[in-house]
Amino acid sequence: MKRYKYKFSNSIVFFENKDLILLKKAALDGWHLKKINFFGFYKLEKGENKAIDYAIDVKRIKSGSEDFAEYLSIFESGGWRYVCSIDNTFHFFTASQGTTPIYTDSNNESLKYRLSARYVLRSIFIFLVVAIPMFTLSRLFLSPSLLRTLLYALSGALFGLTLAYLFAFIFNLIRAFATKRKEQNG
Numbered sequence: 001m002k003r004y005k006y007k008f009s010n011s012i013v014f015f016e017n018k019d020l021i022l023l024k025k026a027a028l029d030g031w032h033l034k035k036i037n038f039f040g041f042y043k044l045e046k047g048e049n050k051a052i053d054y055a056i057d058v059k060r061i062k063s064g065s066e067d068f069a070e071y072l073s074i075f076e077s078g079g080w081r082y083v084c085s086i087d088n089t090f091h092f093f094t095a096s097q098g099t100t101p102i103y104t105d106s107n108n109e110s111l112k113y114r115l116s117a118r119y120v121l122r123s124i125f126i127f128l129v130v131a132i133p134m135f136t137l138s139r140l141f142l143s144p145s146l147l148r149t150l151l152y153a154l155s156g157a158l159f160g161l162t163l164a165y166l167f168a169f170i171f172n173l174i175r176a177f178a179t180k181r182k183e184q185n186g
Contacts, residue, residue, distance in 0.1 A: 002046065005031060009040035012090055013120055013168040016056055023054040033092060035084040051097040055080060058115040062088050075102065089119050106183030113176035120169040124162050131158035 007026065010018040023033050023042070028051060031044035057075070061068050063085055072082050078100060080093040093102065103109040131154075138151035 004034070004046070005044050007042045007044060009036065009042060011040065011168070012056060012086075013116055013165075014171060020054045020056065024052065027052045027054075027094075033083050033094070036086045036090075036092070038086065052094050053097050053099060053101075054083075055093045055095070055102045057091045057093065057102055058089060058112045058119065059091065060089050060115070060119070061091075078102070087119070089115075106179045110176045110180040110183070113172045113179060117169050117172035117176065120165050120172060124165045124169065127158045127162040127165065131155045131162065134158065 007022065010022065012019050019042075026032070026044055028049055030047055030049045032047045032050070033054065034043045034045040036042050059071065061071055075082065075093055078095075080095045080099065080102060083092040083094050085091045103112065134151050135155035138148050138155060141148035141151075
């Protein structure tokens with residue numbers, strides 16, 4: 001029997017709740033989150049079938065630092081166990097089913113979405129810094145060549161990612177605003 005399997009993320013910056021449900025259902029079948037890579041693949045490890053909840057917190061903090069240990073102790077006191085992080089920004093936690101959620105007020109949830117938007121904005125900048133020179137180089141090669149085609153395709157893919165992340169940025173800002181507004185009207 002396989003010890004590990006991989007599942008593709010729905011994109012935590014767009015569909016966080018879908019991913020949390022996906023991970024929860026996988027745990028019921030005995031597949032538990034081990035880690036997530038930059039490309040959005042969850043690595044799941046075979047274990048016992050468990051009814052557990054997952055949560056994601058967004059905070060730019062380096063794993064292994066002294067601040068990180070303090071950060072984790074806050075969650076542990078609430079019954080949440082750290083699982084893994086992606087890019088020192090998105091941190092995954094698990095707890096027994098029915099544990100008090102990490103976010104119980106709209107103010108903190110709104111902050112989470114703003115931090116997520118900031119992360120997405122930083123990614124957009126990185127994509128553009130790489131895509132613009134690639135596109136420029138592809139235009140410098142006058143005759144059709146494999147290198148020109150490759151540079152053109154890669155820059156196009158990065159521009160596509162930039163556009164998708166721009167939508168994620170706007171989406172997270174709207175969620176932050178709506179959550180804050182709900183708290184004010186609530």
